Amino acid sequence: MTGFRLSSGGHVDRAKQIGFSFNGRQMTGFAGDTLASALLANGVRTLARSFKYHRPRGIHAAGVEDPNAMLAVQDGYGYDPAIRAGQVRLVEGLQSKSVTGWPSPDFDIVAPFTAAAARFMSAGFYYKTLKWPNWSWYEEAIRRAAGFGSPNQVKQNRVRLHRHDSCDVLIIGAGPAGLAAADALSGFELDVVLADDAMRPGGSLQWEKAEIDGQPGHAWAAAVVSRLQAAGGRYLPASFVTGAYEGNFFTLLQSFHDDSGVAGECLWKLHAGRVVFATGAVDRPLVFQNNDRPGVMLSSSARRFIGEYGVAPGRQPLVYCADDSGYLSALAMTEAGLQAPIVVDTRAEPPATCVKAARAQGVSVHFGYQIADVLGGKYVRGVKLAAADGRITTLACDLVAVAGGVTPLVHLAAHRGTRPVYDAEVAAFLCPQLPDGWVGAGAVTGVRTLARALEQGVTAAATISRGKTAVPACNVEISPAGGEPLWRSSVGKPAKMFVDLQNDVKVSDVALAAQENYSSVEHLKRYTTLGMGTDQGRTSNINGLAILAAQTGRKMDEVGTTTFRPPYTATRMHAIAHNRQQDGYAPRRLMPAHNDHIVLRARFDDFGWERPDWYACNGPDREAAITAEMNAVRTAVAVFDASPLGKIEVSGPDARGFLNRFYVSNIAGLKPGCIRYSVMLREDGIIFDDGVLACIDDGLFLAGPTSGNAEVVAAWLEKWRQTEWPDLKVAISPVTSNWAVIALAGPRARDLLSRLEPDFDISAVAFAHMHLRQGQVSGVPARVARVSFTGELQYEISVPARYGAALLQKALDIGKELDALPIGMEAWLRLRLEKGYLHLGSDTSGRTTPLDIGMGGIVSKKALDFIGKRSLSLPFNRAEDREQLVGLRPLSGRIEIGGRIMAPGETSVPCKTVGNVTSACDSPSAGNIAMALIEGGAKRMGETVRIYADGKVTEAEICSPVFVDPDNERLHL
Amino acid sequence: MIVIRCPYCQQDRHEEELGYGGEAELLRPPEPDAVSDEAWADYLYFRNNTKGLYQEQWCCASGCGQWFKVARDTVSHNVVEVVRFDQKLATAGKAQ
Numbered sequence A: 001m002t003g004f005r006l007s008s009g010g011h012v013d014r015a016k017q018i019g020f021s022f023n024g025r026q027m028t029g030f031a032g033d034t035l036a037s038a039l040l041a042n043g044v045r046t047l048a049r050s051f052k053y054h055r056p057r058g059i060h061a062a063g064v065e066d067p068n069a070m071l072a073v074q075d076g077y078g079y080d081p082a083i084r085a086g087q088v089r090l091v092e093g094l095q096s097k098s099v100t101g102w103p104s105p106d107f108d109i110v111a112p113f114t115a116a117a118a119r120f121m122s123a124g125f126y127y128k129t130l131k132w133p134n135w136s137w138y139e140e141a142i143r144r145a146a147g148f149g150s151p152n153q154v155k156q157n158r159v160r161l162h163r164h165d166s167c168d169v170l171i172i173g174a175g176p177a178g179l180a181a182a183d184a185l186s187g188f189e190l191d192v193v194l195a196d197d198a199m200r201p202g203g204s205l206q207w208e209k210a211e212i213d214g215q216p217g218h219a220w221a222a223a224v225v226s227r228l229q230a231a232g233g234r235y236l237p238a239s240f241v242t243g244a245y246e247g248n249f250f251t252l253l254q255s256f257h258d259d260s261g262v263a264g265e266c267l268w269k270l271h272a273g274r275v276v277f278a279t280g281a282v283d284r285p286l287v288f289q290n291n292d293r294p295g296v297m298l299s300s301s302a303r304r305f306i307g308e309y310g311v312a313p314g315r316q317p318l319v320y321c322a323d324d325s326g327y328l329s330a331l332a333m334t335e336a337g338l339q340a341p342i343v344v345d346t347r348a349e350p351p352a353t354c355v356k357a358a359r360a361q362g363v364s365v366h367f368g369y370q371i372a373d374v375l376g377g378k379y380v381r382g383v384k385l386a387a388a389d390g391r392i393t394t395l396a397c398d399l400v401a402v403a404g405g406v407t408p409l410v411h412l413a414a415h416r417g418t419r420p421v422y423d424a425e426v427a428a429f430l431c432p433q434l435p436d437g438w439v440g441a442g443a444v445t446g447v448r449t450l451a452r453a454l455e456q457g458v459t460a461a462a463t464i465s466r467g468k469t470a471v472p473a474c475n476v477e478i479s480p481a482g483g484e485p486l487w488r489s490s491v492g493k494p495a496k497m498f499v500d501l502q503n504d505v506k507v508s509d510v511a512l513a514a515q516e517n518y519s520s521v522e523h524l525k526r527y528t529t530l531g532m533g534t535d536q537g538r539t540s541n542i543n544g545l546a547i548l549a550a551q552t553g554r555k556m557d558e559v560g561t562t563t564f565r566p567p568y569t570a571t572r573m574h575a576i577a578h579n580r581q582q583d584g585y586a587p588r589r590l591m592p593a594h595n596d597h598i599v600l601r602a603r604f605d606d607f608g609w610e611r612p613d614w615y616a617c618n619g620p621d622r623e624a625a626i627t628a629e630m631n632a633v634r635t636a637v638a639v640f641d642a643s644p645l646g647k648i649e650v651s652g653p654d655a656r657g658f659l660n661r662f663y664v665s666n667i668a669g670l671k672p673g674c675i676r677y678s679v680m681l682r683e684d685g686i687i688f689d690d691g692v693l694a695c696i697d698d699g700l701f702l703a704g705p706t707s708g709n710a711e712v713v714a715a716w717l718e719k720w721r722q723t724e725w726p727d728l729k730v731a732i733s734p735v736t737s738n739w740a741v742i743a744l745a746g747p748r749a750r751d752l753l754s755r756l757e758p759d760f761d762i763s764a765v766a767f768a769h770m771h772l773r774q775g776q777v778s779g780v781p782a783r784v785a786r787v788s789f790t791g792e793l794q795y796e797i798s799v800p801a802r803y804g805a806a807l808l809q810k811a812l813d814i815g816k817e818l819d820a821l822p823i824g825m826e827a828w829l830r831l832r833l834e835k836g837y838l839h840l841g842s843d844t845s846g847r848t849t850p851l852d853i854g855m856g857g858i859v860s861k862k863a864l865d866f867i868g869k870r871s872l873s874l875p876f877n878r879a880e881d882r883e884q885l886v887g888l889r890p891l892s893g894r895i896e897i898g899g900r901i902m903a904p905g906e907t908s909v910p911c912k913t914v915g916n917v918t919s920a921c922d923s924p925s926a927g928n929i930a931m932a933l934i935e936g937g938a939k940r941m942g943e944t945v946r947i948y949a950d951g952k953v954t955e956a957e958i959c960s961p962v963f964v965d966p967d968n969e970r971l972h973l
Numbered sequence B: 001m002i003v004i005r006c007p008y009c010q011q012d013r014h015e016e017e018l019g020y021g022g023e024a025e026l027l028r029p030p031e032p033d034a035v036s037d038e039a040w041a042d043y044l045y046f047r048n049n050t051k052g053l054y055q056e057q058w059c060c061a062s063g064c065g066q067w068f069k070v071a072r073d074t075v076s077h078n079v080v081e082v083v084r085f086d087q088k089l090a091t092a093g094k095a096q
Helices: A035-041 A111-120 A135-146 A176-185 A217-230 A299-309 A325-335 A352-360 A411-415 A450-465 A507-515 A521-528 A541-551 A573-577 A594-599 A622-635 A655-659 A707-723 A749-755 A801-818 A825-834 A856-860 B037-045
Strands: A013-022 A025-031 A070-074 A079-084 A094-098 A159-172 A192-195 A210-212 A234-236 A239-245 A249-258 A261-277 A281-284 A296-298 A317-321 A342-345 A364-367 A370-375 A382-386 A392-396 A399-403 A405-408 A421-423 A428-430 A438-440 A474-476 A498-500 A602-606 A610-615 A638-641 A648-651 A675-681 A687-697 A700-705 A731-734 A739-745 A771-777 A780-786 A794-800 A883-892 A900-902 A913-923 A927-935 A944-949 A952-959 B003-005 B012-014 B019-023 B053-059 B067-073 B079-084
Touching (some): A025 A035, A035 A094, A176 A192, A176 A217, A176 A261, A176 A450, A239 A411, A261 A450, A261 A573, A299 A317, A299 A399, A325 A399, A498 A507, A498 A541, A507 A521, A594 A602, A594 A610, A610 A825, A622 A638, A638 A801, A687 A707, A687 A780, A707 B019, A707 B067, A739 A801, A749 A794, A825 A927, A883 A913, A883 A944, A913 A944
Parallel strands (some): A159 A192, A317 A342, A317 A399
Antiparallel strands (some): A070 A079, A070 A094, A210 A474, A249 A261, A382 A392, A421 A428, A638 A739, A648 A731, A675 A687, A687 A700, A780 A794, A883 A927, A883 A952, A900 A913, A900 A944, A944 A952, B003 B012, B019 B053, B053 B067
């Protein structure tokens, strides 16, 4: 096969030449070409090597159904490591490269070895070999040999969009049936979306010779689209409908093209009221010896290259068919001025009309022959034909256009669970029962002629609009009516007859699968990998299952098809992720004083909100800064931005009773102005929130969930209020981001607070620990809570968020005299560890109950029911060997977070473990300290345990988790 | 994509805008201390897992925030009935 550009014909713009490269060679094509048509026009024959046997591969089809032409392509916007040449619109400067075959697909070093080893590399050979000593020894080499593209570092510049939309009617496919439906729906005030994967409307009308309503088919198509758009309908070219979902929702992948390449993609989630299913059909190839040679191509693709792109795929064509559509190719070739093709029809008596039309053009037709073999090593040079009586004839040719029949593209209907059913008359799988609201039209329903397709399109529209429109008149040379399927050649070696060209699956592999009892079609697929390539078996599935059926003596319907799943075609992950990347992935939440933290040289980290982990203004490196910050809290005062702390106002006459159903502590007696620390449980008794609760007055409480739980707790309270206790008079208002919180912690905290001008008494007596005061601080409204996460004297000043930055700044400025430092999260968390205060999610696991953390006394004192209470008395929650929270001091070595506590008596791994280290740090005052959850830990105080971490075993002593100021004197300063 | 019309704010919402709350009409024992461990564990962990029409609760999470009840076919995802939380679904009531 040597392809060449025809001197006229096709819909390419011959006035616009486009330069591109393939494997480093500069070539030219025209605007309107695909990369495939341009490569063919430049005489490229071998594009790739097959992935297992490294046999040469050329262009087999013109579109996404091509199993072979996977190339690495770079355009002006990005790089695709493996994409089909037929899918790529040719643009200036495009670079393309083969991804298999080294050093080149024409001359591949591995090929002779794989040719010799082929008989040992049948389907599933890797299940039986390459095991000793270790599979991973072979894996690297096999991956390299298989090829299929490597990523590069080029950043994509494609626009990524997504869209939720709806329409009254979705027409899937802008071929003759879909267009007829679209035209017939106009005037009925329906919102119509017409989607098609090609760049131009018309489907096969782009290349078939046909007249509709007195115009050439492609012109009629363009006119229908203009009419549709004028009436307000939407036409989406270059758009694949990739998935069909319940509720008549569809995913649709729309791509935008310009002269530099694929400029962007938009992923639609489209809801359709009604659906016209007009996806068409794809040619099915014939299976014969060496049918994978470059030069063997789908017959419809051969005439598509001629009709749409003005490219002849070869000079000496031969049409091999078991179906009438082969004759369409023969006529197209003669009309394009090619040497009259030879038609080899496997049928003994093909339709007289077809034969007559072909012979009238000088085409010679031979019937009742099969191809016994293809001659030529790297590309087709000829074929050997076998007559019914066994006589062999040899014919020279450089192109074999195969037409075995058609496969309707029923995938989208199958996504919805409709099983495709074999129709013997059409020799194809059809979906006669479509989902609710769908109506089928055109080749997808099994019809073969243009007239029937147009008629079905109009009928489909009539079903939806309940109106009546005329069917457009059409004129074609010959009407293909059908064929006689020949699933595989009866002459030739099964080991050289290819069923799936992408994955090198041969007829002998199908036989092998059946022989090894992988006789279900799903097993056939996975055992042989038939249909598992990027072409999704579009041209190989049906042949494969037909051969399996014959092999196992079953009917087509008994074998059935495999399950079709979205996406219908390969979709870039980029398009699926669209703008949910980097900052679009999750909104960054910034605190009101964010810019002030930047000025202080904060090193931020993601704690759900962006918060300073430490401040570079406090020391030359992280550890030095953290030490300085911790020391400031223990000896002077530090200023901490606590704005993300959860804040939920619970108000109403029933607020107290409502909240008492959630907290483990009894809050019946929590007086106005008082604060209590408590935990909330799930119904199964597991702790899911800890925090402080403040009583402002009998009708208003302020719940303070841990920062990470702010939204979760608010939703939890609201759910129980609505679904369980709707009669309670209580309102829940999340106000977390309404209030900024600046905390002052350290022995000088009161001094600093007083300099911030509170308008109420803050003396130790008037404002004791665990109390709340409201008033003004520095002239703005404030709620000040005296609570401590650090074990030092601490005030948390809440002001309306718009004053947060100013308050932080003022506290630091005034605090300079008191040696105040800003303090970040890491130092804050180490300080609380020194005091044995738990950090939810670190020191509690998904199984920790309040009994495990020493709150048994509080629980037993509460007679009223609360969520989770009943579960605490279940046997497994009362067991002695539950993991309990304790402290650890090192005896040898250093304790690290995550270390596993080895069971008593164990000295080396592997062994049973009884817990793990949940928090650990180096404290300036206490040294290396840790907390751990250990089975029965509460009763093991003073015992030594061994800890395994990172390959080392260390020893530690179980102790109380309070390492600094165990009598809590500093809290009450 | 399941689409449900919120009976409170009267908007058609895609499932992406809604929160799911599992089986509806679960009775929390009014006197938890009076029920056996087995009965309590049953309430905690056991749910119907119906193939077919199922009563469940949903929340208009991105909209008005109200919880409501839905009868949905778990095979076809067809939403058959939607009521406010203070009403009872007529479809697929429990056998007990």
